[in-house]
Amino acid sequence: MARRKKTEPASAAGTPLVLAGVLDIAAAQHLRQHLGNALDAGDPLRFDARAVERIDASALQLLYACVQAATSKGMSCTWDGVSEALCTAADLCGMRDSLGLTGHAP
Structure with missing residues (x-):
């Protein structure tokens, strides 16, 4: 069984939200x-x-909702790094473009 890690919030502007x-x-x-x-x-x-x-899919939906909410508020969303697991799941669900992962390779 894989261990669970919690996400770490961004501590200041410009600091990434670690997933x-x-x-x-x-x-x-x-x-x-x-x-x-x-x-x-x-x-x-x-x-x-x-x-x-x-x-x-539940976590992908949350990420999608977050990206959409940020976009509607005029906030930018960027990815500093993306794992193979995230790319694969996003591809399987047809969400790579929606999440802004186009061009990211693990």
């Missing part, structure tokens, strides 16, 4: 809280998802 470990339905509430806090801060969103080991 790591297993992001699944069990981690969804925690992930939602951190994504909401990042949106509320109003700073451009930067994600570092290099350490994502596994991600399910």
Whole structure:
């Protein structure tokens, strides 16, 4: 069984929101809280998802909602790093473009 890691919130503007470990339905509430806090801060969103080991559709939906909310607020969203697991899951769900992952290779 893969170990679960919690996401770490951005501590200051320009610091990426680190996504790591297993992001699944069990981690969804925690992930939602951190994504909401990042949106509320109003700073451009930067994600570092290099350490994502596994991600399910619930976490992808949360990331999608966050990216859409940020876009509607005029906030930019960038990815500093993306794991193979995230790219594969996004591809399987047809969400690579929606998440802004086009051009990112693990």
